[in-house]
Amino acid sequence: MSHQDPLPPLVWDSRRVQIQGFTTGLHQVEWLLVSLVALYLVIIGTPDEGGWGLVVATSAYFGFSLMASRLSFFGERQRWLLAIHTWVMIGFITWFLYRTNGVTGPMMSLYLLAVVTSALTLGVLATLLEVAAIAACTLLLFHLAGGSVMTPDNLTLFGTNIIAFLIVGYLTSALVNAIHVSNRMLLDMASLDSLTGLFNRRAFDDLVKPIHAMAQRSRRPYSVIVIDMDELKVINDSLGHGAGDQAILSLARQLQDCKRSSDLLARYGGDEFVMLLPDTDADGARTMMQRLIAVEKGDEPRISIGVASYPEHGDQFEHLLEYADSAMYHSKSSGGNRVSIRGHAKADG
Structure with missing residues (x-):
């Protein structure tokens, strides 16, 4: 490390730093979601009913992400703006699954993108709330598809997905918290005198x-x-x-x-x-x-x-x-x- 490298602030909001650092990564996650949806539509084809609506929704979602990335959407301490992105992501995925009847298919795993995004920046509580929202959306999708979640196959699928989302969200949040603690310890080691505890x-x-x-x-x-x-x-x-x-x-x-x-x-x-x-x-x-x-x-x-x-x-x-x-x-x-x-x-x- 060069002697000209600045120290990070000695009193800092690690969550705010995490949000600012993840801004670019967030847009890349959103564009990955759009790419996966577009690839699905190209390979499988658009549904006969509401196909153009799905294309318009995908384009609108991409436009939303692109506009946010160009306008420096995130300022200091504006965690709620990132939360909006994750909730919009959940809404878009739910609409996509509804239009493609994908509630029982592999595209349900798209919800993991929202879960991981939330866990990386918003903490455990916000992630648990989003998993609860995903569970509610999944139940709604089963209802709109005319099926019942209480059948053995659907209940197993529903439970497995929600448990997987909870595990991924919790472990990711725990890892991020451990990183914050490690950063704080490294910052103390870099900025404090070991004998007196004063600044070095x-x-x-x-x-x-x-x-x-x-x-x-x-x-x-x-x-x-x-x-x-x-x-x-x-x-x-x-x-x-x-x-x-x-x-x-x-x-x-x-x-x-x-x-x-x-x-x-x-x-x-x-x-x-x-x-x-x-x-x-x-x-x-x-x-x-x-x-x-x-x-x-x-x-x-x-x-x-x-x-x-x-x-x-x-x-x-x-x-x-x-x-x-x-x-x-x-x-x-x-x-x-x-x-x-x-x-x-x-x-x-």
Whole structure:
């Protein structure tokens, strides 16, 4: 995976992503249905009664699918539009079976296209409702054909088909849910630091982009803060890396306790942490960090902090991060446990 590959949203609606990703596939399923119906009509022939009506209905259904694919029919969170497609699909298949007397034939399996489509995107409940609708349509077809579903052959056929639809729908929905869980776990692994549970460097860089873009549009400030522990090497050398990890965890908890809900916090690597404070200028960030280092820490290691702010210190996030990192090293070289602002103009111990 390239370092330029963007992370997916860290808070996302997996169902919405699934629907958006399946839009093209849905139209292909609909066109496959039309192709199977057209192939049947070519090989078997149109029925003597209502044949032209069936051709018109098939053309209209294809036109509906084609128009939807060209008009970007699906927007965000519009699951009901996909549900409409599946219900129209069920209606079209029922009309086709009615006109071809196919309720007892192999074309009953066309309903599987609607079941699988629903299971892939709409979930178990919607799929069960559609299977119930298919069962009702099947009973109606038996009635319109003048037969009885209660004969041994028809009852076996009806029960076998409905059970097959239920099994396919349930297993497909379960598979999709398992994929959603796996995607969530992979996303967490890709975006969270394994030791602290904070965002990692890649996730932080990805999340900063929309905040920076919004600040550029509104010309509102934000501050970048780099925090580094002063004595981690001493702890690792004297007490071991386990103690060093505990010191990093302790600092991570302190930073989480002091940040606001709108602030971003990440472990940027080793003992270095980075924060982004929206709607906060350099003085506001400095005051916030001064409160952090003023807290009595006991045996906890001291920290050095550097601050840079948009737009005061630069117009690009990458430059601000470099400036904040440089200010942090100024704090460290000045004795540590202090806050420095870009340009080394202000430093506090």
